[in-house]
Amino acid sequence: MTDKQKYYHLLGEVCEAMPSSAVDSAIRAGYGQGHKSASTRLHHVKQGKVASLTDLLALVRFSMPNYEVPASLLPEEAPAAQPAPLFR
Secondary structure, three states: OOHHHHHHHHHHHHOOOOOOOHHHHHHHOOOOOOOOOHHHHHHHHHHOOOOOHHHHHHHHHHHOOOOOOOHHHOOOOOOOOOOOOOOO
């Protein structure tokens, strides 16, 4: 399953239960400090306009701490980079 598919599947599971204050909870917790318009971006993620799995996971974790995200919907971790030998 791609991250975009995981995003829509997770959004379908939590859209009814996610509180209206989810974006505010994430912003107050310090999420999105690197973005100028973090609030707008998170609102678009919550509405389904921007398919960002990491942002949706942040919204769920900060606003619904008792909800356990299924492991199948978590993003796949990138394999660790292997150092390339310069000389052989």
